[in-house]
Amino acid sequence: xxxxxxxxxxxxxxxxxxxxxxxxxxxxxxxxxxxxxxxxxxxxxxxxxxxxxxxxxxxxxxxxxxxxxxxxxxxxxxxxxxxxxxxxxxxxxxxxxxxxxxxxxxxxxxxxxxxxxxxxxxxxxxxxxxxxxxxxxxxxxxxxxxxxxxxxxxxxxxxxxxxxxxxxxxxxxxxxxxxxxxxxxxxxxxxxxxxxxxxxxxxxxxxxxxxxxxxxxxxxxxxxxxxxxxxxxxxxxxxxxxxxxxxxxxxxxxxxxxxxxxxxxxxxxxxxxxxxxxxxxxxxxxxxxxxxxxxxxxxxxxxxxxxxxxxxxxxxxxxxxxxxxxxxxxxxxxxxxxxxxxxxxxxxxxxxxxxxxxxxxxxxxxxxxxxxxxxxxxxxxxxxxxxxxxxxxxxxxxxxxxxxxxxxxxxxxxxxxxxxxxxxxxxxxxxxxxxxxxxxxx
Numbered sequence: 001x002x003x004x005x006x007x008x009x010x011x012x013x014x015x016x017x018x019x020x021x022x023x024x025x026x027x028x029x030x031x032x033x034x035x036x037x038x039x040x041x042x043x044x045x046x047x048x049x050x051x052x053x054x055x056x057x058x059x060x061x062x063x064x065x066x067x068x069x070x071x072x073x074x075x076x077x078x079x080x081x082x083x084x085x086x087x088x089x090x091x092x093x094x095x096x097x098x099x100x101x102x103x104x105x106x107x108x109x110x111x112x113x114x115x116x117x118x119x120x121x122x123x124x125x126x127x128x129x130x131x132x133x134x135x136x137x138x139x140x141x142x143x144x145x146x147x148x149x150x151x152x153x154x155x156x157x158x159x160x161x162x163x164x165x166x167x168x169x170x171x172x173x174x175x176x177x178x179x180x181x182x183x184x185x186x187x188x189x190x191x192x193x194x195x196x197x198x199x200x201x202x203x204x205x206x207x208x209x210x211x212x213x214x215x216x217x218x219x220x221x222x223x224x225x226x227x228x229x230x231x232x233x234x235x236x237x238x239x240x241x242x243x244x245x246x247x248x249x250x251x252x253x254x255x256x257x258x259x260x261x262x263x264x265x266x267x268x269x270x271x272x273x274x275x276x277x278x279x280x281x282x283x284x285x286x287x288x289x290x291x292x293x294x295x296x297x298x299x300x301x302x303x304x305x306x307x308x309x310x311x312x313x314x315x316x317x318x319x320x321x322x323x324x325x326x327x328x329x330x331x332x333x334x335x336x337x338x339x340x341x342x343x344x345x346x347x348x349x350x351x352x353x354x355x356x357x358x359x360x361x362x363x364x365x366x367x368x369x370x371x372x373x374x375x376x377x378x379x380x381x382x383x384x385x386x387x388x389x390x391x392x393x394x395x396x397x398x399x400x401x402x403x404x405x406x407x408x409x410x411x412x413x414x415x416x417x418x419x420x421x422x423x424x425x426x427x428x429x430x431x432x433x434x435x436x437x438x439x440x441x442x
Contacts, residue, residue: 009033009034009035009036010034010035010036010057010058010123010124010126011036011038011054011055011056011057011058012029012035012036012037012038012056012057012058012059012060012123013037013038013039013040013041013047013050013051013054013056013058013059013060013084014026014029014037014039014040014041014060014061014062015040015041015042015043015044015046015047015059015060015061015062016040016042016061016062017042017043017062017064018062019042019423021062022040022042022062023040025060025062026040028116028120029060029120029123032120034124035120035123035124038054038056038199039053039054039056039197039199040197041196041197044061044069044070044073045073046196046197047059047061047073047077048073048076048077048080048081049197050197050199051077051080051081051084052080052081052139053139053140053181053182053197053199054139054140054145054197054199055081055083055084055139056084057083057084057085057126058084058085058086058087058107058123058126059077059084059085059086059087060087060089060119060123061086061087061088061089062089062090063088063089063090064090064091065090065091065092067088067090067093067097067101067109068096068097068100068101071100071101071104072104074086074101074104074105074106075104075105077105078104078105082105085107085108085126086104086105086106086107086108087106087107087108087109087110087119087122087123087126088101088106088108088109088110089109089110089111089112089119090109090110090111090112091111091112092111093109093111107126108122108125108126110122139181140178140181143164143174144174144177144178144181145199146164147160147164147171147174147175147178148178148190148194148199151175151178151187151190151191151413157171157172157175159280162279162280175187175190178190182194186379187413188376188377188379188412188413188416189379191413191416191417192377192379192416195416195417195420195425222247222248223247223248223270223271223272223329223333224248224249224250224270224271224272225242225247225248225249225250225272225273225274225329226249226250226252226271226272226273226274227239227242227249227250227251227252227274227276228252228273228274228275228276228278228282228293229274229275229276229277229278229282229296230276230277232276232277234276234277234296234298234318234321235251235276237318237321237322238274238276238296238321238325239251241321241322241325241326242325242326245326247326247329270333272294272329272332272333273292273293273294274293274294274295274296274325274329275293275294275295275296275312276296276297277296277297277298277300278293278295278307292311292312292313292332292337293311293312293313294312294313294314294315294316294325294328294329294332294338295307295312295314295315295316296315296316296317296318296321296325297315297316297317297318298317298318298319304339308339313332313336313337313338314328314331314332314337314338314339315338315339316328362422362423362424363406363407363422364406365403365406365424366399368389368399369399369402369403369406370424371389372385372389372396372399372400372403373403373415373419373424373425374425375388375389376400376412376415376416377416377419377425382396382397382400403415407419407422
């Protein structure tokens with residue numbers, strides 16, 4: 001596998017005015033094992049802020065029929081970030097426009113007629129230059145990107161501290177640095193800014209790993225079971241049971257996440273997960289794999305109801321490992337969810353409500369819910385929203401609960417992330433703090 005350095009995926013930023021073309025282009029690039037999309041913007045004005053924050057290896061920009069229109073932006077990017085290579089794709093190009101692109105520092109220009117494979121080939125050839133300089137004051141660090149993605153997923157500072165095994169004070173310190181780099185003052189504004197730059201889009205996990213980039217499971221292949229949990233007799237019993245049934249097993253005690261491992265990318269069968277008495281850090285450690293996990297618990301473990309609410313496909317008491325673990329994993333591998341009879345009844349009503357909703361991935365919002373969503377995007381408080389819409393605070397709170405349920409989230413930051421991913425919000429719907437870019441003195 002080729003890459004930017006030593007097999008590392010080439011980091012690509014995408015700019016294209018048309019949303020459908022932009023999302024298709026980003027999806028095609030991101031599907032490649034040696035390429036990863038770190039952000040996407042619609043307008044040229046968003047390119048420099050995105051590149052300063054994410055430091056991509058390559059900017060892929062779709063210039064359409066007017067390849068010379070953004071020459072000024074290419075020059076500014078060349079002067080500010082000379083290590084970012086620019087690849088332009090276009091419909092038609094004159095000799096004069098080609099000369100302008102070369103003078104502006106564009107590394108390659110590819111016509112639409114050459115197709116996707118040519119674009120990918122050109123992107124892969126842009127890695128001979130030195131990697132971007134580390135430690136820039138304006139770029140997000142890996143830890144800051146991680147915290148930004150967790151904020152966009154709706155996690156509180158305390159939850160982030162628990163997931164990353166750092167102190168709450170350290171999380172707050174990183175948050176403030178993220179806010180300064182994004183030119184915002186609070187979490188909701190940071191999510192809006194990051195979503196407008198394509199840094200968060202609701203599809204990646206907290207560690208930035210895209211589950212769709214795992215290898216596709218082939219029929220007839222044995223699944224591999226990933227066992228995640230602290231060392232102890234219950235974890236040992238789970239592993240011994242799988243081995244006794246001649247099933248492949250991988251043991252992972254917890255963080256760091258499994259995404260850096262090579263085997264999830266190359267394994268050709270399903271990947272199952274067993275979490276033993278999981279804490280928040282164990283849930284975070286296994287985000288990339290395909291199926292929802294099976295949670296095994298004993299007297300010291302989590303409540304079964306809570307495990308199901310957190311996304312478990314099945315819960316199993318430690319006393320039942322020997323006789324029920326393999327059948328439960330077999331059902332989960334076939335797409336079933338398994339739960340104890342004692343918790344099934346309370347979930348029946350919730351299941352009925354879910355099945356009554358439209359099957360479409362994009363939920364249908366009422367005009368009131370859309371108004372409230374836009375107010376959330378403008379960082380309005382509940383009271384400010386009530387005043388703007390001329391309704392009671394209680395009415396806003398009730399409508400917000402219905403909105404969160406439809407989006408499958410629990411707070412305002414996560415609602416913004418989901419809304420951007422589903423196309424319910426667009427950067428033009430919200431007020432994003434202006435970022436003034438002053439020309440650098442030569």
